[in-house]
Amino acid sequence: MHTVLVAGGGVGGLACAHRLSRRLAGCDRVVVFDQMPMHTFWPSLLWVMTGTRRSSAVTRPFKDLRDARVEVVQAPVTAIDPKSKIIHAGGQTWAGEALVVALGAALDPDRIPGLGAEPGNFYTAGGAAAVWRELQALEHGRVVVAVPTTPFKCPAAPYEGAMLIDAYLRKRGRRARVSVELWAAEPAPMAVAGPGVSASVKEALARRDIAYYPGERLERVAGDRRQLEFAGHRPVSYDLLAYVPPHRVPEVVVSAGLAPVDGWVSVDRHTLETPHPGVYAIGDVVGIPLAMGKPLPKAGVFAFAEGEVVADRIADQLAGRLPAAHFDGRGECFIEMGRGQAGFARGDFFAEPAPAVRAYTSGRHWHAAKLAFERRWWSQWW
Ligand SMILES: Cc1cc2nc3c(=O)[nH]c(=O)nc-3n(C[C@H](O)[C@H](O)[C@H](O)COP(=O)(O)OP(=O)(O)OC[C@H]3O[C@@H](n4cnc5c(N)ncnc54)[C@H](O)[C@@H]3O)c2cc1C
Known part of the structure; x- marks a missing residue:
C-alpha cells in the first residue's frame, strides 16, 4: 500500500x-x-465583484467531494x-x-504600506464582495483598478475586472459620471503571450475609454485621503479601489x-x-x-x-x-469583456525563442464557453 x-x-x-x-x-x-474547509473556483470572483455571482456560489465544501478515495484533511x-x-x-x-x-x-497586501487596510482586494471572496457593494453605490467619481506588483496569478484578471466594471456602469447609465482606469506595474498587458495579445487587450481597454497606465510603481496608499501614491506622480485619488495584492x-x-x-x-x-x-x-x-x-x-x-x-x-x-x-507548457485562457462578450487565447508557452500564442476574435461564444467551463468545474468533482 x-x-x-x-x-x-x-x-x-x-x-x-x-x-x-x-x-x-x-x-x-x-x-x-x-x-480551508472549502474549495474556491477563483475565476468566478470577477463575477462576484460585478454582481453576477454571490460569494456562496463560487465555493464548495471539500467534505462533499464525490470521490471518497480523495481524503481531505482540513x-x-x-x-x-x-x-x-x-x-x-x-x-x-x-x-x-x-x-x-x-x-x-500567498497574498501579501501589506507589502505596500496602506494597501492591506483597503477592502477592494478582489483576489479574495470577501474583497470581491466589498468591491461589488461599493460599485452598486457609486453614482459618480473615479474607479481605479491597481496591480502594484508582478508576478500575479491570471495575467488577464485585472483587465477583465476593469472591463466588467465598465460594462456594469454602462448598463446602469452611470459611465459618463464615473471614470475607470487601470494602473499596473507591468509594462504591458499579458506581455508573456506576445505583442499581438498585448495590443488586442490595450485596444479593448481604449475602446471602452478605460485609461491605462502601465509600468507604474505604487509606493503607498493613503486610505484616509483615498489617494494612491505612485512613484513620480502626484497622488491619484479614487472613489473605488479594486486591486490585485502582491503575491509571495x-x-x-x-x-x-x-x-x-x-x-x-x-x-x-x-x-x-x-x-x-x-x-x-x-x-x-x-x-x-x-x-x-x-x-x-x-x-x-x-x-x-x-x-x-x-x-x-x-x-x-x-x-x-x-x-x-x-x-508541455500549452494553455489557454478566456478574457471576459462584459456585456456577454469574451476573448480567447491559446498557445504553446514553451515555444522558443518566445511563446507562440494566438488570440481569437472576441464574441459571445467565448463567454458561453467560460460559463460552460465553470459548470463543468463543479460537476466533475462534486
Ligand atoms: C480573480 C481570479 C481570476 C482567475 N481567473 C483565471 C482564469 O480565468 N484562468 C486561469 O487559468 N486561471 C485563473 N486564475 C488563476 C488560478 O485560479 C490560479 O492560477 C490557480 O488557482 C493556481 O492553482 P494552485 O493549485 O497552484 O493554487 P490554488 O488554487 O490557489 O490552491 C492553493 C491551495 O492551498 C491552500 N493552502 C495554502 N497554504 C496552505 C497551508 N499552509 N496549509 C494548507 N493549505 C494551504 C489554499 O487554501 C488553497 O486551497 C484566476 C485567479 C483569480 C484570483
Missing part, C-alpha cells in the same frame, strides 16, 4: 488528487491537506520535510511515498528549503519534480523560467495540467513503470 500526500486542495492539488485516485491501486491512499500544513516526504498538519505527522506541493501563491511564496515552503523567501519553487519544467526525488511542486507555487526571459504565467490552466502530469508520473513510478507523462 502506498500513500501520496498532496499539500493544497486548490486547482492543481485537486486535479492531481483526482487523477491519482483513478490511477492508483485500490489499497493506495491519496491525502490532500488544505487550511488543517494548515505547518511543516514539510522534503527529504523524508513528511508533512506536519493539524498536530499530526504524515509520511508518503510521494509528495506534491500545491500550496499556491507561502512561508511553509520557504522553511522547507524548497524556495527562497523572494522566489518560487524550482522544478524540472517537464516533470515538475523538485531536486528531491519523489517530491513535486505544481501551480502558482512554482517558478518556471521561459526562454524569452519571463516566467510561465501563474494560471489555473497550467496548475491543472501540471497536477495531472505529476499524478501520472507518480502512478507509473509506484507501479514500477517508467513515467512518460510530461508537461
Whole structure:
C-alpha cells in the first residue's frame, strides 16, 4: 500500500488528487491537506465583484467531494520535510511515498504600506464582495483598478475586472459620471503571450475609454485621503479601489528549503519534480523560467495540467513503470469583456525563442464557453 500526500486542495492539488485516485491501486491512499474547509473556483470572483455571482456560489465544501478515495484533511500544513516526504498538519505527522506541493501563491497586501487596510482586494471572496457593494453605490467619481506588483496569478484578471466594471456602469447609465482606469506595474498587458495579445487587450481597454497606465510603481496608499501614491506622480485619488495584492511564496515552503523567501519553487519544467526525488511542486507555487526571459504565467490552466502530469508520473513510478507523462507548457485562457462578450487565447508557452500564442476574435461564444467551463468545474468533482 502506498500513500501520496498532496499539500493544497486548490486547482492543481485537486486535479492531481483526482487523477491519482483513478490511477492508483485500490489499497493506495491519496491525502490532500488544505487550511480551508472549502474549495474556491477563483475565476468566478470577477463575477462576484460585478454582481453576477454571490460569494456562496463560487465555493464548495471539500467534505462533499464525490470521490471518497480523495481524503481531505482540513488543517494548515505547518511543516514539510522534503527529504523524508513528511508533512506536519493539524498536530499530526504524515509520511508518503510521494509528495506534491500545491500550496499556491500567498497574498501579501501589506507589502505596500496602506494597501492591506483597503477592502477592494478582489483576489479574495470577501474583497470581491466589498468591491461589488461599493460599485452598486457609486453614482459618480473615479474607479481605479491597481496591480502594484508582478508576478500575479491570471495575467488577464485585472483587465477583465476593469472591463466588467465598465460594462456594469454602462448598463446602469452611470459611465459618463464615473471614470475607470487601470494602473499596473507591468509594462504591458499579458506581455508573456506576445505583442499581438498585448495590443488586442490595450485596444479593448481604449475602446471602452478605460485609461491605462502601465509600468507604474505604487509606493503607498493613503486610505484616509483615498489617494494612491505612485512613484513620480502626484497622488491619484479614487472613489473605488479594486486591486490585485502582491503575491509571495507561502512561508511553509520557504522553511522547507524548497524556495527562497523572494522566489518560487524550482522544478524540472517537464516533470515538475523538485531536486528531491519523489517530491513535486505544481501551480502558482512554482517558478518556471521561459526562454524569452519571463516566467510561465501563474494560471489555473497550467496548475491543472501540471497536477495531472505529476499524478501520472507518480502512478507509473509506484507501479514500477517508467513515467512518460510530461508537461508541455500549452494553455489557454478566456478574457471576459462584459456585456456577454469574451476573448480567447491559446498557445504553446514553451515555444522558443518566445511563446507562440494566438488570440481569437472576441464574441459571445467565448463567454458561453467560460460559463460552460465553470459548470463543468463543479460537476466533475462534486
Ligand atoms: C480573480 C481570479 C481570476 C482567475 N481567473 C483565471 C482564469 O480565468 N484562468 C486561469 O487559468 N486561471 C485563473 N486564475 C488563476 C488560478 O485560479 C490560479 O492560477 C490557480 O488557482 C493556481 O492553482 P494552485 O493549485 O497552484 O493554487 P490554488 O488554487 O490557489 O490552491 C492553493 C491551495 O492551498 C491552500 N493552502 C495554502 N497554504 C496552505 C497551508 N499552509 N496549509 C494548507 N493549505 C494551504 C489554499 O487554501 C488553497 O486551497 C484566476 C485567479 C483569480 C484570483
